[in-house]
Amino acid sequence: MRRIIYILLGILIIYSILKIGKNINWNSKYKAGEVIDEYNNVKIYYNGGVSNTQGRNLSKDGYNLGMKYQCVEFIKRYYFEHFNHKMPDSYGNALDFYDKNIDDGHLNKKRNLLQYSNPSATKPKLNDILIFDKTIFNSYGHVAIISKVESNFIEIIQQNPGPFGKPREKILLKFENNFWLIQNDRILGRLSIHTLSKSEKVLK
Numbered sequence: 001m002r003r004i005i006y007i008l009l010g011i012l013i014i015y016s017i018l019k020i021g022k023n024i025n026w027n028s029k030y031k032a033g034e035v036i037d038e039y040n041n042v043k044i045y046y047n048g049g050v051s052n053t054q055g056r057n058l059s060k061d062g063y064n065l066g067m068k069y070q071c072v073e074f075i076k077r078y079y080f081e082h083f084n085h086k087m088p089d090s091y092g093n094a095l096d097f098y099d100k101n102i103d104d105g106h107l108n109k110k111r112n113l114l115q116y117s118n119p120s121a122t123k124p125k126l127n128d129i130l131i132f133d134k135t136i137f138n139s140y141g142h143v144a145i146i147s148k149v150e151s152n153f154i155e156i157i158q159q160n161p162g163p164f165g166k167p168r169e170k171i172l173l174k175f176e177n178n179f180w181l182i183q184n185d186r187i188l189g190r191l192s193i194h195t196l197s198k199s200e201k202v203l204k
Contacts, residue, residue: 027048027163027164030048031046032045032046032048032052032054033046033054033068033069034046036167037157037167037168039145039147039157040082041081041082042074042078042081042082044074044157044158044167045068045069045074046069047068047069047070047159047160048163049163050138050160050162050163053067054067054068054069055067056068057073057077059080063080063086063090064076064091065077065080065090069159069160070159070160071094071143071144071158071159071160071161072094072097073159074145074158074159074160075129075143075144075145075159078127078145079129079193082127083127085112085113085193087110087111087112087113088109088110088111088112089110092110093141094131094132094140094141094142095131095134095139095140096141097111097129097131097143098131098141098188098189098191099115100188104116104117104189105120105121108191111191113129113191113192113193114191114192114193114194115189115190115191116128116190116191116192117188117189118182118187118190119176119179119180119181119182120180120189120190121178121179121180122180123149123175123180124146124173124180124182124190125149125194126146126147126148126149127146127192127193128145128146128190128192128194129143129145129146129190129191129192130143130144130145130146130156130182130187130190131187131189131191132144132186132187132188133187133188135186141188142158142161142186144156144157144169145157145158146190147168149173151173151175152172152173152174153170153173154170154171154173154182155169155170155171156168156169156170156171171183171184171187
């Protein structure tokens with residue numbers, strides 16, 4: 001019985017350390033809120049610990065951009081500033097941006113964007129939003145923007161990849177059996193503002 005109690009206490013201590021650690025900035029090279037990159041004149045901020053937040057960011061007209069400076073805040077701020085795009089549903093964690101019930105190439109009405117699976121019959125495009133699945137240490141998932149597309153790789157740009165993570169990262173791209181596969185097992189799919197017809201657009 002005593003052994004079980006010790007094991008449970010040990011698990012609780014480890015969990016608490018991991019929980020607290022996610023709010024700590026372990027990288028003294030940057031300060032939370034510091035600009036570390038930009039894409040199409042939209043700034044990317046360093047967030048420190050992955051769970052750190054500095055309050056909710058709202059546009060001047062009250063549109064919810066997300067919690068500063070989480071990954072979701074960047075992709076929504078980017079789409080708002082670069083495309084003047086407002087998502088009908090402006091809330092949710094990164095994982096919530098991908099709807100598994102929507103078929104490849106169909107409209108995600110909550111985000112007013114076309115949704116593509118991974119693999120997809122359609123090649124990834126610049127400015128697509130990539131949605132990453134959750135992990136053991138990250139139950140919220142992750143999102144990033146595609147900043148470059150080549151024949152065999154894509155480059156993504158992201159906010160809050162972790163204290164020592166880089167804002168830009170390359171991922172291999174493969175075309176096989178008429179499908180495009182972004183070669184990262186965590187990638188669920190992507191959202192795209194491209195080729196939305198007038199009949200598909202959600203009235204704002």
